[in-house]
Amino acid sequence: MTKPLIIAIDGPAASGKGTLARRLAAQYGLPHLDTGLTYRAVAHRLLQFGLPLENVSAAETAARQLDLGDMNREVLSQHAVGEAASKVAVMPSVRRILVDKQREFAAKGAVLDGRDIGTVVCPDASVKLYVTASPQVRARRRHDEMVAGGKDVSYETILADIERRDARDMGRADSPLKPAESAYLLDTSQMDIEAAFSAAKTIIDVRLSAENTI
Numbered sequence: 001m002t003k004p005l006i007i008a009i010d011g012p013a014a015s016g017k018g019t020l021a022r023r024l025a026a027q028y029g030l031p032h033l034d035t036g037l038t039y040r041a042v043a044h045r046l047l048q049f050g051l052p053l054e055n056v057s058a059a060e061t062a063a064r065q066l067d068l069g070d071m072n073r074e075v076l077s078q079h080a081v082g083e084a085a086s087k088v089a090v091m092p093s094v095r096r097i098l099v100d101k102q103r104e105f106a107a108k109g110a111v112l113d114g115r116d117i118g119t120v121v122c123p124d125a126s127v128k129l130y131v132t133a134s135p136q137v138r139a140r141r142r143h144d145e146m147v148a149g150g151k152d153v154s155y156e157t158i159l160a161d162i163e164r165r166d167a168r169d170m171g172r173a174d175s176p177l178k179p180a181e182s183a184y185l186l187d188t189s190q191m192d193i194e195a196a197f198s199a200a201k202t203i204i205d206v207r208l209s210a211e212n213t214i
Ligand SMILES: Nc1ncnc2c1ncn2[C@@H]1O[C@H](COP(=O)(O)OP(=O)(O)OP(=O)(O)O)[C@@H](O)[C@H]1O
Pocket: 011, 012, 013, 014, 015, 016, 017, 018, 019, 020, 036, 082, 141, 142, 145, 188, 191, 192, 193, 194, 196
């Protein structure tokens, strides 16, 4: 049986991994899962019921009840939900439940983006990318996106939020954000979306053709 094509994309907040993952999924005809949405959905559930984000058993229940096919991107994309998501994401039991669902999604081949795809969720992925950019560039992109969406928020606030989220995601004990050993590093600080896509596609095509000739 041939191995399913799994493309694992990790990186910090607003690095552009979701944009790349969507483009690559269309390019290679694969389903795409934004795993950040799964943590956001759990956090959003707690916020909806006025429960503290430290309530492990409520977070576990929300994770178990989560239907990957029923996540509302527009609601979950709110900036405050991202901050809350990084708090529930430190809970090992919640991670185990969500990782099982993410692996099930990936089983027949997919593009997944997140923080631990290459290291934990799909360690055997065909290609692993670690997409990054400086905190200032990421904050500028996120700020532009929010202003275009009609939000009144300062660049400084977004930069501080991004730095705090990086520290939490990289510093947690379970599944911290870090490049997988075999990941290709893609720093997009000086690249527009088109250039980042083209660089990622070249990396993947070279990797896949090398695999086919071994
Ligand atoms: N290379 C790039 N150059 C300029 N803008 C970009 C680039 N890549 C992505 N963007 C823009 O930056 C913003 C953040 O990108 P995106 O949502 O893909 O990041 P992300 O890493 O998935 O973020 P998050 O972790 O918060 O889900 C979006 O507005 C996107 O259009």
